[in-house]
Amino acid sequence: MVGLALSMTFGGVVILHLPHLPDLGMLSMLVPAAIFGCTSPRLRVLSGFTLGLWLTAATATREMDLRIPTRTQAELVVIGMVTGLPSFTDKVHRFQFRVMEGDLVGRRLRLSWRAPEFGLVPGQWWRLTVRVKAPSGSFNSGIFDYERWLFLKRIHGTGYVLVSPAPELIDDAALFDRVRYKIRERLRLVAQKSSIGTFLALSLGDTSQLERRHWDILNRSGTTHLLIVSGLHIGLIASICFLVFRFLGLGIFRVIFLTVVFTAAYALLAGWGLPVQRAFVMTLVFLACRYFSRHVVLPFQLAVACFCVVMLDPLATLGNGFWLSFGAVCALVLALSGRVDDEKGLARAVSSSLHAQWVVFLCLLPVLGFTNFQLPLGSMFVNLVAIPAVGMLLVPLLLVSLVVLAVFPPLGPSLLGLCSVLVTMLWGFLETVAALDLVAGVRQFALISCLVSLAGIATPVSII
Secondary structure: OHHHHHHHHHHHHHHHOOOOOOOHHHHHOOHHHHHHHOOOOOOHHHHHHHHHHHHHHHHHHHHHHHOOOOOOEEEEEEEEEEEEEEEEEOOEEEEEEEEEEOOOOOOEEEEEEEOOOOOOOOOEEEEEEEEEEOOOOOOOOOOOOHHHHHHHOOOOEEEEEOOOOOOEEEEEOOOHHHHHHHHHHHHHHHOOOOOHHHHHHHHHOOOOOOOHHHHHHHHHHOOHHHHOOOHHHHHHHHHHHHHHHHHOOOOHHHHHHHHHHHHHHHHHHOOOOHHHHHHHHHHHHHHHHHHHOOOOOHHHHHHHHHHHHHHHOOOHHHOHHHHHHHHHHHHHHHHHOOOOOOOOOHHHHHHHHHHHHHHHHHHHHHHHHHHHOEEEOOHHHHHHHHHHHHHHHHHHHHHHHHHHHHHOHHHHHHHHHHHHHHHHHHHHHHHHHHHOOOEEEOOOOOHHHHHHHHHHHHOOHHHO
16 A cells, blocks of 8 residues: 555656646556556556556646636636635735636636725625636746646636626625635634734634735744644644543544544634645544554555545645645654653653654755755754644634634633734744744755755664
């Protein structure tokens, strides 16, 4: 299973880094033989590689066919539905629009609308006259790849809404995003303005209210992952739920069932984006292995999770989050498997945390160097404080505050006030660390990070 998962992943990586997509018809002819080859241990790796090639090529070809052609700009009338959470900055609404009727049917557009007369709400159906173009971005290395981000989000065109002829609201459909929208508007009314961006990012996965200075602080302190709901948050919520239900004395089936329910609720609340889906699939695999067999080795569980993620989203390997997520888990497996501690209680917890952070820090240095072109040298020590503060205190307290705000509104603002205190302390700590400027820039290929990581892994980590 490990070989099959790795070979399928490698096949997807190869396809996504070719200058042109191969002919899908030729690859499709190899699929029956590849499926048959999966039954043979000797041919399983080759068959997995072939299936990875075909699956990724088929998905990428479909997405490319849906994209608006390059160098094309057109004014069109489209009918569709607002999806996701619209953002509003500088009197401009930015939102995702799923086209249901017209020439662009089946496509998803990212549109901007300056000062609309009506507030945009998820689930609304509109008839809009838009000017759209192909997704595009800068090709300069070392900066944010906007076009790749649009491709991963399955956005097939960008543009803006024209005021003439006037947009027309057709219908109003109920979506789960409507619940998220109401929660966001409620938070805006009762939460402190200085904390609202952090609250929305951690609870709803909406980072539109974070300012540029916030992202600078996160990048310089190596803690960007803290405010982007992904594997860290999903895993921590699942772990907390599992431990709480076990403490209550429930049976293993009920514990796992309730853990999945609560984790799925948080994943839906956070927007069910691709990183959240990937983290939720990994959580399901680990919980399933826990229930059906308590003797399944962690590498096998990780391989199953990787296989499921690649099958559900063949384009996942194009995102940095895929490599950081699985890289971090692999590092933790490497750090904690077969390790025996003589310490007990608090000393053992501190020793395990330092050991895990050290190995994750070293193993992810090459990945961060290749993807972000910078090395956050102080991130290990920052995460020792920031991850427990966010995962064990802030996020659970914030989610409880949202429930209390809905059930017993008078008590909700008080709990949110306590969350605001934690947010203020968190940002103060991160800003202090960012001011130390513990970030080393690297050029492409990140040779320095590779050498440092190899030297660190070769060093006995037991000195911690």
